[in-house]
Amino acid sequence: MPRRVSPSVHLPPFEQLVDVHARELHRFLIGLVGPAEAEDCLQETFMSALRAYRRLRHGDNLRAWLYTIAQRKATDAARRRARRPTRGLDGLDPAEAPVARPDDGLWAVVRELPPKQRAAVVHRFVLDLAYGEIGARMGISEEAARQNVSAGLRRLRTTVTR
Amino acid sequence: MTDDLERRLRTGSVPDLDVAGLQDALRRRAGEERLIDVAYATADSPLGPLTVMVTPRGLVRLSYAGEPLDEQMAEVAERISPRIFAAPERTDEVRRQLDDYFAGRRPSFAVPIDWRLVRGFAASVLRATARIPFGSVSSYRSIAADAGSPNAYRAAGNALGSNPIPIVVPCHRVLHSGGGLGGYTGGLERKRYLLQLEGVLPTLKG
Numbered sequence: 001m002p003r004r005v006s007p008s009v010h011l012p013p014f015e016q017l018v019d020v021h022a023r024e025l026h027r028f029l030i031g032l033v034g035p036a037e038a039e040d041c042l043q044e045t046f047m048s049a050l051r052a053y054r055r056l057r058h059g060d061n062l063r064a065w066l067y068t069i070a071q072r073k074a075t076d077a078a079r080r081r082a083r084r085p086t087r088g089l090d091g092l093d094p095a096e097a098p099v100a101r102p103d104d105g106l107w108a109v110v111r112e113l114p115p116k117q118r119a120a121v122v123h124r125f126v127l128d129l130a131y132g133e134i135g136a137r138m139g140i141s142e143e144a145a146r147q148n149v150s151a152g153l154r155r156l157r158t159t160v161t162r
Numbered sequence: 163m164t165d166d167l168e169r170r171l172r173t174g175s176v177p178d179l180d181v182a183g184l185q186d187a188l189r190r191r192a193g194e195e196r197l198i199d200v201a202y203a204t205a206d207s208p209l210g211p212l213t214v215m216v217t218p219r220g221l222v223r224l225s226y227a228g229e230p231l232d233e234q235m236a237e238v239a240e241r242i243s244p245r246i247f248a249a250p251e252r253t254d255e256v257r258r259q260l261d262d263y264f265a266g267r268r269p270s271f272a273v274p275i276d277w278r279l280v281r282g283f284a285a286s287v288l289r290a291t292a293r294i295p296f297g298s299v300s301s302y303r304s305i306a307a308d309a310g311s312p313n314a315y316r317a318a319g320n321a322l323g324s325n326p327i328p329i330v331v332p333c334h335r336v337l338h339s340g341g342g343l344g345g346y347t348g349g350l351e352r353k354r355y356l357l358q359l360e361g362v363l364p365t366l367k368g
Contacts, residue, residue: 011244013235018185026179035177042179046188050197054243106170125171153167160167 011059018046021063024127025070031122032074034107037081041073048073067137071119078115109159116140117152124149189247199243203250205257208264209352212329214253217242220274221256224327226348242278260329266359269296271330284321286310291322294335297360301339323347329356 012020025045029038048069056065110118116138123134123145135145192198200222202215213231215223215238222242225234235246255273262268280288290308294300300308306318322333328347334356338344346353357363 013239013244013246022181022184023179
């Protein structure tokens, strides 16, 4: 069989990409947006990845690429949430107001952290990354990553009392 | 300091993700947005399960059980597109024609072929092979000649041995000039079965 002359890109079949990364990304998104919205964000993350997948020039760091997309989807979701009115015109809660779920507690509090602290905390504890790696992924220094994690934890401790 | 908060963050109750459900939803949306470049499914046959892969251009790959699916997928991902999905309905026409062929109701296939997995001389050899009619046979030497290089019968043999679309591109119809069966991707038992089905070899009773 003739060999391919152009350099290969080594992208795994898309379904395999989903199998390998879905659970971890889901956990990451729960940390960023909470359990109620994580699945939607996850599906949107993979759809964006799928649209771009053919044009990707190399498969070197697909994991980091997926996390970048997921983070963007989480930001979009947060913006949508911010635009949503919390009270209807007549003073009653609108029907679509998010309903607290039993497992929501901790993540609801995490979700209220400032974006950088939230991302740093999720990278550190949900993904179990070292500070250097967190900094690299967030585009900040290792020291800044460490500070964001401890600031986030401090703030969480004031809210989560148990 | 590792305290209760950190522990809860690490192990915090996370609803279990239904990965199969996610795959289904992605497959459905990929279909709607025309993002499925390769669809695959399994078909039953008297020669064991077959894996069928199609693209919008046509049938691109057909394989017997025993050829590792992940290696085939990796090759298709690299040479055609990694947007490969289990989408059986897109392979229905090919699978129906295979059923008819094995039932003796169809001497030739009428499905478009996507030739992108073969190049150069191998492509010429396989295109020449695709023209051998049901019930006829050819030889490695004459297929090489049909492909434009009469002396390249060894290369022709290699091309036939790596035929990505056996059965439909009937490499089982190519034999040694001396009358020997030659080789076959799926093993000689399968080649013999196909030649018997087509009436080239006598069917042994008992």
